[in-house]
Amino acid sequence: MNWFAFGSGVGIEIGERHLQVVAVSVRPKGSRVLGTLRIDNYAGSPAAEWGAQYAAFTKRFGLAHVAATVLIPRRDVILRQLSMPGVTDKDLDSAVGFQLETLHPYNEADVITTWSRLRQPSGKSPDVVVGITRRGVITQLQTLFAEAGIKVAAYTFSAATLYSSLRLYGTPEVGFLASIRKEDADGDDLVEAYGESTARAILSTELQPDSERAREQALSELRLDPASEILPISRFLPPPVSAPVDFDLSRTALPFTAALAGACPRLALPLNLLPESERAQTSRMRYIPSIVLASLLALALLGVWIQSIYEKRDYDGKIRAEIARLEPQAKRLAKVEKDIDAIRARTQVIDRARRRTKADIDVLAELTKLLAPPAWVATLDVTRNAIVIAGEAPQSAALLKLIDDSPLFQGAEFLIPPARGAALEVFRIRAQREGVEP
Numbered sequence: 336m337n338w339f340a341f342g343s344g345v346g347i348e349i350g351e352r353h354l355q356v357v358a359v360s361v362r363p364k365g366s367r368v369l370g371t372l373r374i375d376n377y378a379g380s381p382a383a384e385w386g387a388q389y390a391a392f393t394k395r396f397g398l399a400h401v402a403a404t405v406l407i408p409r410r411d412v413i414l415r416q417l418s419m420p421g422v423t424d425k426d427l428d429s430a431v432g433f434q435l436e437t438l439h440p441y442n443e444a445d446v447i448t449t450w451s452r453l454r455q456p457s458g459k460s461p462d463v464v465v466g467i468t469r470r471g472v473i474t475q476l477q478t479l480f481a482e483a484g485i486k487v488a489a490y491t492f493s494a495a496t497l498y499s500s501l502r503l504y505g506t507p508e509v510g511f512l513a514s515i516r517k518e519d520a521d522g523d524d525l526v527e528a529y530g531e532s533t534a535r536a537i538l539s540t541e542l543q544p545d546s547e548r549a550r551e552q553a554l555s556e557l558r559l560d561p562a563s564e565i566l567p568i569s570r571f572l573p574p575p576v577s578a579p580v581d582f583d584l585s586r587t588a589l590p591f592t593a594a595l596a597g598a599c600p601r602l603a604l605p606l607n608l609l610p611e612s613e614r615a616q617t618s619r620m621r622y623i624p625s626i627v628l629a630s631l632l633a634l635a636l637l638g639v640w641i642q643s644i645y646e647k648r649d650y651d652g653k654i655r656a657e658i659a660r661l662e663p664q665a666k667r668l669a670k671v672e673k674d675i676d677a678i679r680a681r682t683q684v685i686d687r688a689r690r691r692t693k694a695d696i697d698v699l700a701e702l703t704k705l706l707a708p709p710a711w712v713a714t715l716d717v718t719r720n721a722i723v724i725a726g727e728a729p730q731s732a733a734l735l736k737l738i739d740d741s742p743l744f745q746g747a748e749f750l751i752p753p754a755r756g757a758a759l760e761v762f763r764i765r766a767q768r769e770g771v772e773p
Contacts, residue, residue, distance in 0.1 A: 337504055338363045339602060345393060345403045346496070346593025347485075349476075350518055352376060356389065356403075357590040358396050361598040365504065365576035369396040371587060386483030402488035402615035404496070404597030405476065406589055407608065409527055412492040413439050413467040414539050417450075420461040427452060431463060439467045447473055449491075451604045453498070453536050456506055462536040466492050466606050473608055486615035488597060489607040494539035496592035497529050497568070499603035503595055504573040509533060510559055512550075513568040514542075515588050527589075529568060534558035691719070698722060698743060698768070705737045709759065723750065723765045731762035738766050745769050 340361050348355040356372040372392045374385045393399050415438045422430045431450050439446055448467050453460040473490055480487050493515070501507040512530035528549075530538040535557050542549040554561055569584040572592065578584075584591060596603035607614070695717055702724065706712055710728035722744070728734055731753040738747040747766040754761045 340503055340599050342598035343398055343401055344594040344598030345398055345401050346590040346597060347403050347405045348590040348593065349406060349408055352518070355587055355590045356392060357587055357594045358393065358398055359591065359594040359598055361595060366573065366595060368575045368578035368582050370579060371582060382479060382482035386485055389483065389485055402486040404489045404491060404593045405487050406496065406593050407468060407472065407490055407492050409493055409539065409541050411468055411472045414492065414494055415465040415467065416535065416537060417463040417465060418461050419463055427463065431465060438465060441469060445470050447608050449606045449608050451606050454502065460536065464494065464537055464604070464606065466495065466608060468608050477613070487609065488615050490609045491596070491606050493527060493589050494529065494537050495604045495606035496596045498537060500572055500592040500595045503599065503602060507531065507571055511571060512553055512557060512559060512563060512565050513571055514565045515568045516586060528553050528565065530557045532557040532559055701741055701743050705741060721765060721767050725763045727756055727759035727761050729759055731760040734762065734764060738764065743769055
């Protein structure tokens with residue numbers, strides 16, 4: 336883990352016809368891709384329109400305050416590598432400045448340059464990378480992004496962000512050539528090649544897809560085996576620990592590395608073609624109150640935790656002593672409560688039996704009132720939920736309504752059809768009891 340890898344960044348790749356935006360959050364254990372945004376036809380659309388898209392995108396992830404790191408198209412940057420063994424950091428600017436005129440074909444007043452010594456695990460490298468672009472390119476981009484309302488911290492190039500990202504969480508393998516897929520103005524695939532070797536610290540160039548000669552030339556410059564395979568750059572970059580399901584590192588490698596460089600500028604090569612006075616800064620002062628409060632809270636929580644340990648030990652001792660003193664009484668009370676529960680249960684059984692007897696007597700009284708002479712009952716079967724009556728009456732059909740109208744019964748029905756006897760109708764009726772306690 337890189338314990339200094341901490342921050343959030345937004346990287347923007349300027350394509351031929353679109354802008355590709357990636358937002359990341361970097362932590363010591365790895366990076367997280369928060370989201371991606373593709374802005375098509377940015378050159379032919381109002382800057383305020385796609386600037387609003389960008390603002391909504393960054394606001395969604397809480398990164399509205401973060402200044403973007405923008406990758407200038409590779410064709411607009413001249414990349415040079417100088418070997419300066421023995422030159423100290425103090426004399427580096429003078430040594431590079433002395434050779435600048437021989438590194439580009441432009442008028443000195445029309446160029447913007449940036450350079451940095453490469454970093455190696457063993458210490459300072461003698462190799463210095465120089466990036467050169469025309470001043471008009473930076474001016475045009477500044478105008479474009481200013482109209483869109485996008486704050487920019489750096490205009491850099493792919494070689495710088497790739498070199499830095501490969502070393503963010505480890506050391507890349509020695510000697511490789513990788514490819515980055517891009518789109519040209521016609522929407523066709525264009526390949527940018529990036530490689531490193533002991534013979535050449537950095538190689539960055541654009542190739543035509545499936546160009547065998549260009550591949551051989553790149554491998555020759557790196558002094559690698561001609562049979563070496565060109566692998567996708569995603570094979571070498573540190574993969575994010577989490578990303579949206581539609582995130583494709585092979586297609587968004589460049590803005591991804593730009594976002595990593597923007598999130599951890601102190602761990603990236605300081606290759607920035609934007610004049611220092613015009614760089615937008617991601618304010619870190621706003622974190623100071625939160626850091627102070629968090630520190631105070633941490634100290635307070637630590638004190639509370641230490642105090643709670645001592646108090647808990649003392650409290651536990653007192654609790655154990657009190658439990659030992661009250662345990663015999665608690666056992667006696669538990670036995671008494673058990674006896675009380677048993678007596679209460681028996682009492683409830685007796686009360687229910689008493690109430691059922693009264694309810695059955697009420698049934699007899701109600702039926703005596705309903706079945707007035709000359710009707711009479713031959714048999715009466717009373718259960719907890721129903722009654723069954725058999726007997727004779729002058730009009731047995733009228734009995735159903737009389738029984739249903741009673742508050743003690745409901746759902747009266749004939750079990751067998753009424754039959755005419757010698758003088759009365761023979762009936763057998765069943766009805767449900769109402770309001771009966773189970």
